[in-house]
Amino acid sequence: MSMGGRALGLHLGLLVVLFALHFVLPPYHHGNLARIMVLATYAIGYNVLFGYTGLLSLGHALFFAAGMYGMGLAVSHAGLSPAIALCVGVLAGALVSFALALLALRTSGVAFMIVTLMFAQAGYLTILYFGEWTRGDEGFVIQAADRVLWGFDLSDPANRYFAALTLFAVCLLVSLRLVRRPFGRTLIAIRENEERVRMLGYDTWAHKMGAMVISGTISAAAGAAYGILFGYVGASFAAVPHSILPLLYVLLGGAGTILGPFVGALFMFYLIDLASGITTAHMLIAGVVLVLLTLFAPQGLMGELRRRLWKGLP
Amino acid sequence: MEFGPHLILATLEGAVTAAVLALTAVGLSLVFGVMRVVNIAHGEFFMLGAVIAWYVAQLLGGHPAVGFVAALVIAPLIVGGIAVAADMTILKRIDYDPERTIVATIGLLYIIQQVTLMTYGPEARPVEAPFNTRIELPWFDWLETLFGMAQPWGWSITSYKLFVIFAAGAVLCGVWAMMARTRIGLLMRATQADRDIALAFGIPVERVYALVFGIGAGLAALGAVLIVPIQQAHYLMGESPLLLAFVVVIIGGLGSLKGTIYAAIFIGLSDSLVLVLLPALVGLIFPEIQIDATPTLSKILATLLVGLVLVFRPQGLFGTRTT
Numbered sequence: 001m002s003m004g005g006r007a008l009g010l011h012l013g014l015l016v017v018l019f020a021l022h023f024v025l026p027p028y029h030h031g032n033l034a035r036i037m038v039l040a041t042y043a044i045g046y047n048v049l050f051g052y053t054g055l056l057s058l059g060h061a062l063f064f065a066a067g068m069y070g071m072g073l074a075v076s077h078a079g080l081s082p083a084i085a086l087c088v089g090v091l092a093g094a095l096v097s098f099a100l101a102l103l104a105l106r107t108s109g110v111a112f113m114i115v116t117l118m119f120a121q122a123g124y125l126t127i128l129y130f131g132e133w134t135r136g137d138e139g140f141v142i143q144a145a146d147r148v149l150w151g152f153d154l155s156d157p158a159n160r161y162f163a164a165l166t167l168f169a170v171c172l173l174v175s176l177r178l179v180r181r182p183f184g185r186t187l188i189a190i191r192e193n194e195e196r197v198r199m200l201g202y203d204t205w206a207h208k209m210g211a212m213v214i215s216g217t218i219s220a221a222a223g224a225a226y227g228i229l230f231g232y233v234g235a236s237f238a239a240v241p242h243s244i245l246p247l248l249y250v251l252l253g254g255a256g257t258i259l260g261p262f263v264g265a266l267f268m269f270y271l272i273d274l275a276s277g278i279t280t281a282h283m284l285i286a287g288v289v290l291v292l293l294t295l296f297a298p299q300g301l302m303g304e305l306r307r308r309l310w311k312g313l314p
Numbered sequence: 315m316e317f318g319p320h321l322i323l324a325t326l327e328g329a330v331t332a333a334v335l336a337l338t339a340v341g342l343s344l345v346f347g348v349m350r351v352v353n354i355a356h357g358e359f360f361m362l363g364a365v366i367a368w369y370v371a372q373l374l375g376g377h378p379a380v381g382f383v384a385a386l387v388i389a390p391l392i393v394g395g396i397a398v399a400a401d402m403t404i405l406k407r408i409d410y411d412p413e414r415t416i417v418a419t420i421g422l423l424y425i426i427q428q429v430t431l432m433t434y435g436p437e438a439r440p441v442e443a444p445f446n447t448r449i450e451l452p453w454f455d456w457l458e459t460l461f462g463m464a465q466p467w468g469w470s471i472t473s474y475k476l477f478v479i480f481a482a483g484a485v486l487c488g489v490w491a492m493m494a495r496t497r498i499g500l501l502m503r504a505t506q507a508d509r510d511i512a513l514a515f516g517i518p519v520e521r522v523y524a525l526v527f528g529i530g531a532g533l534a535a536l537g538a539v540l541i542v543p544i545q546q547a548h549y550l551m552g553e554s555p556l557l558l559a560f561v562v563v564i565i566g567g568l569g570s571l572k573g574t575i576y577a578a579i580f581i582g583l584s585d586s587l588v589l590v591l592l593p594a595l596v597g598l599i600f601p602e603i604q605i606d607a608t609p610t611l612s613k614i615l616a617t618l619l620v621g622l623v624l625v626f627r628p629q630g631l632f633g634t635r636t637t
Binding site for chain 2: 103104119281288
């Protein structure tokens, strides 16, 4: 079997396992896993930019919230059908990421981090400012009638699980395909040495722009899906901690690996789940994990696996 | 109240904000200038200063001035010590890599914030000011027909707020004297100019880094102790000073202390003046529009401004050196 075949087998295998888990998991973990798959999709979007292109953004909550509020406002204020509202959310994410990329890609390194952080914060404050429509911190609930997509009622746990799995599977396979295409290989080259890629005649700006829009669009899709699957839209999803989460997932799982975002999201979700049983200050765990990761395992779990066992892991 | 007194009052209030902001931002700027790293946890050092001031005031009891003076000394020392420890255990081990430092200090931010939540709790608690006499300010105006002294309502400032302005000024002079006149300041400037050459000349660069990180955090804590009698101590209070300090450091030019202080005065004043001036200005030009200059709106504008300044002038508004 070729390397590509083995990798494809591994990822399809994961999807099959996730499909099978639907029939065996108890309701609590079943619900959790649906949530984890949506969050992992968000992290997949983040990984395209951070893991493969090497651009560390601290403002991805802006894209997630663009998808979530694009969908939520369209369905609750414009009265659009859920399917169209989902498209509005994804499109909003694509537009926002394109606009931010126009500005932020003029910078790099630390300045890029601060610029994305600042614009995401401005986006969060804008949501609070227009509290009349967005209901600010309190957020609003998507009515059950608005959560029926092509005849599937997404408030039903089974439907919700399969919807989350579909979204996750599509984004996982898209990202797997992406990094094997010349476009994705060029992104990795930019991460390793941007000057050299430019010298070889590639338009690095256009590639980074493409990466940022793909990344933002996937994140927005996750945001829109989160809103419709769990029936809630709130400003906390646009705040700074929500930009840190995908960074945490990707760092923990392994930046620049296709499975890393899922592994990281799974680990972190259950770590915080266990911690909230002990204390309300569960973000403490996130802080400790971040510090330990930067100190001891900057490669993350899948990164370590790639380094030790399987060099060709995508 | 009339527009004139209102404007001067807003200027004085703005000067208090500017004074505390200058202390916090100079701390951040010092760390960035010498160490070339961005400390996201800086706002949490500020918050820790306020919380420790509350603990000190509680423990000592007695006259408010006793607790306050003790807090002025103890809080910056403890916070500085925590920062030095964080530098030696975390930042030194990741070799001050700029991107990994940001991730690590984000982690530090959550650790400090959440540990405070677990121990100090979610309440906002006040610390009593050591003295708080109200100073009525005179205002000259036409009274009916003749010119005389008036006392518009609310036209006063507390002595404590004036003290904050002077205390911050004194500390900033102290920082300047340390950087310009002492041996340790010389070592810091040498490290800032070129780390490798400094190392080659036998300067203990790692110890200088630890010290700078501690002093930076201590300045933030000092600013917090000064502000805590006006604004209560709360575990989330570090967020907005962090943001404002960023604004100031970036506009003032990354790593330039003088620029930072100018920018702090500019931002601190504009923050409160925008609330007074913007509605008045818009009202003058378009009498029919009622603009609502809420703090949220001015925060949105401030954040966008920082972002845009970094995009188009990465060296800062007043900075000349490219970084």
